[in-house]
Amino acid sequence: MVNQISYVSNDERLGEIFKASGLKAAKLTEAEAKTLGKTAEAPAVLVLDVRPHHQLAPWVNDVQKKQPGLSVVVLVSTLDARFILEAMRAGIKECLPEPISPQALEEAVRRLVVGEQRERAGQVIAFVGAKGGVGTTTLAVNLAAALAKTAGSPPLLIDLHVARGDAALLLGAEPRFSVLDAFENLHKVDESFLAGLVEKTQSGAHVLASTARPVNVTTSPTATRTLLELAARRYRITVLDVPRTDPAMLEALDPATVIAVVTSQELSAVRGAAATVATLRQRYGSQRLRVVINRYDKNGPVSAKDVAKVVGEPVTCLIPSDYRVAAEAINVGRPIVTEDGRLAKALRAAAAELMNTGTKEVQSAGMLGRLAWRRA
Numbered sequence: 001m002v003n004q005i006s007y008v009s010n011d012e013r014l015g016e017i018f019k020a021s022g023l024k025a026a027k028l029t030e031a032e033a034k035t036l037g038k039t040a041e042a043p044a045v046l047v048l049d050v051r052p053h054h055q056l057a058p059w060v061n062d063v064q065k066k067q068p069g070l071s072v073v074v075l076v077s078t079l080d081a082r083f084i085l086e087a088m089r090a091g092i093k094e095c096l097p098e099p100i101s102p103q104a105l106e107e108a109v110r111r112l113v114v115g116e117q118r119e120r121a122g123q124v125i126a127f128v129g130a131k132g133g134v135g136t137t138t139l140a141v142n143l144a145a146a147l148a149k150t151a152g153s154p155p156l157l158i159d160l161h162v163a164r165g166d167a168a169l170l171l172g173a174e175p176r177f178s179v180l181d182a183f184e185n186l187h188k189v190d191e192s193f194l195a196g197l198v199e200k201t202q203s204g205a206h207v208l209a210s211t212a213r214p215v216n217v218t219t220s221p222t223a224t225r226t227l228l229e230l231a232a233r234r235y236r237i238t239v240l241d242v243p244r245t246d247p248a249m250l251e252a253l254d255p256a257t258v259i260a261v262v263t264s265q266e267l268s269a270v271r272g273a274a275a276t277v278a279t280l281r282q283r284y285g286s287q288r289l290r291v292v293i294n295r296y297d298k299n300g301p302v303s304a305k306d307v308a309k310v311v312g313e314p315v316t317c318l319i320p321s322d323y324r325v326a327a328e329a330i331n332v333g334r335p336i337v338t339e340d341g342r343l344a345k346a347l348r349a350a351a352a353e354l355m356n357t358g359t360k361e362v363q364s365a366g367m368l369g370r371l372a373w374r375r376a
């Protein structure tokens with residue numbers, strides 16, 4: 001992997017300043033930096049020391065054009081208007097004047113690295129069940145499979161049940177590696193290591209599955225968060241099947257852009273949904289929460305309107321029940337959305353609806369607006 005931060009300087013002391021700042025940076029010669037426009041991977045930040053000559057070489061502009069993801073910081077002796085203008089035209093992100101302290105350098109570079117990672121972070125959609133068996137895995141798997149057809153790049157499904165999860169089974173996959181391998185090797189997991197752990201499935205979605213080993217593992221929220229952030233950097237869409245009974249997992253959903261609580265219309269599930277939503281709302285706010293009713297029956301024991309009232313959030317999607325289609329999909333290891341039919345259609349519509357990251361107000365005015373109820 002290319003080092004995230006590189007620098008070009010004739011000043012021997014700059015290496016020491018980087019060390020003191022705590023940033024890991026690789027020194028490049030000017031000739032090496034010039035070739036960055038031709039390489040497949042470039043650093044996130046390139047620090048250019050122009051203090052001796054106070055001038056930007058023309059190759060900087062070329063490299064910037066060919067590597068739009070690269071941010072350039074220039075170190076200057078003084079800030080003058082002419083130079084700042086020239087730097088802005090060349091797309092330079094920061095001009096750092098003397099004295100170049102470790103702290104100033106660190107702040108400038110971190111701002112850019114963090115900004116760049118945020119820009120690159122993909123969407124993460126987490127599914128949490130209100131109760132066991134409500135269809136959380138079914139929804140997560142089918143959302144990933146539906147988006148594999150429409151998103152333009154493969155989504156990743158992570159089964160966060162470290163053991164005994166069944167997402168891979170529903171995708172007809174027999175993965176060699178698991179989410180347990182990712183957790184056990186987290187210190188060395190980078191984007192390319194992650195690529196080696198995931199399994200490509202027939203549906204087009206990639207899966208990081210539960211382990212087949214009968215283990216009892218507890219993971220820390222920090223470890224899960226690290227894995228999710230890594231996934232979000234590599235995949236434009238990551239879908240999570242979250243074990244509702246593991247509080248550490250529920251604590252780790254900060255990188256999630258949407259958290260969908262799945263419920264049925266049974267009283268016990270609705271009560272579970274209210275409790276789960278309350279916990280998640282307290283932790284993450286209401287903005288990214290969604291409520292999905294699975295196996296929806298308009299004559300069911302609790303109406304969708306009442307579910308919304310009890311849970312205190314609008315209902316975003318209603319998924320009908322079709323036992324035969326759902327069972328057949330598991331038997332053949334092919335997601336429901338790969339076939340036609342009422343259930344497949346509703347699942348595809350739910351995928352589109354949940355991917356809409358706009359505010360809830362916008363969502364309820366959208367396609368399923370008629371089915372969404374504001375908080376009573």
Ligand SMILES: Nc1ncnc2c1ncn2[C@@H]1O[C@H](COP(=O)(O)OP(=O)(O)OP(=O)(O)O)[C@@H](O)[C@H]1O
Nearest residue numbers: 129132133134135136137138295320321322323326
């Ligand atoms: N819309 C539906 N219509 C009919 N059957 C469904 C529907 N959704 C899910 N099912 C069936 O319900 C059962 C449970 O589904 P699933 O495994 O997805 O639930 P879960 O909430 O993930 O369960 P667990 O708590 O065990 O992880 C499965 O047999 C599945 O085929």
Ligand SMILES: [Mg+2]
Nearest residue numbers: 136137138166
């Ligand atoms: Mg499940």
